[in-house]
Amino acid sequence: MAHRTRPSLYISVDIEADGPIPGPYSMLSLGAAVAGRQDADGYTPADPEAATFYRELRPVADDFVPEALAVSGLDRDRLRIEGAEPRSAMWEFTTWVRRVSDDAQPVMCGYPASYDWTFLYWYLIRFTGGSPFGHSGCLDMKTLYATKARVPLRAVAKRAMPRELLSSRRHTHHALDDAIEQAELFSNLMAWDGPPAD
DSSP states (O other): OOOOOOOEEEEEEEEEESSSSBTTBOEEEEEEEEEEEEETTEEEEOOTTTSEEEEEBOOSOSOOOHHHHHHHTOOHHHHHHHSBOHHHHHHHHHHHHHHHHTTSEEEEEETTHHHHHHHHHHHHHHHHSSOTTTTTOEEEHHHHHHHHHTOOGGGOOGGGSOGGGSOSSOOOSOHHHHHHHHHHHHHHHHHOOOSOOO
16 A cells, blocks of 8 residues: 655744844744645645734843844833743644644745744744654745746845745735735745746
């Protein structure tokens, strides 16, 4: 009997943080949206607004980079009072990921994945002791585009992409808005065959 590969459920994740690395700095918000599912028959996009998750978190450190904080516009003083306790927020996120994934293997996707994954994975391990994505279940949309477009990774920028790949939504630096926007970009990339051959 042939081994049947478990489907993948791609979850677009965006985080806003107040510095370059987790630990000395804090993740202040986490947004996620189901982008789509891939199985032996191919990729099926989801409505990126249908299954979403959003939390604002209490800072875990005193240090912050003012320029990083300015990007999201989040107020650390407000989050110290109103932000979710990181442990409960990460358990809620893990529960949500497991629920929406059902029989599929969850894969985090980001643009770029490296920054968001660094914070997400650190917070998951630090506050829940594990990750629903495993230790390497992430896919970088910049790498996906570079591979399909046959261009160097450093040449990748949204402004250089064909217009039909981009979401019509604005990039607002609100974690949920951006996760939804990036879910659309991911589904467009998955359906794209790359530029016409010369």
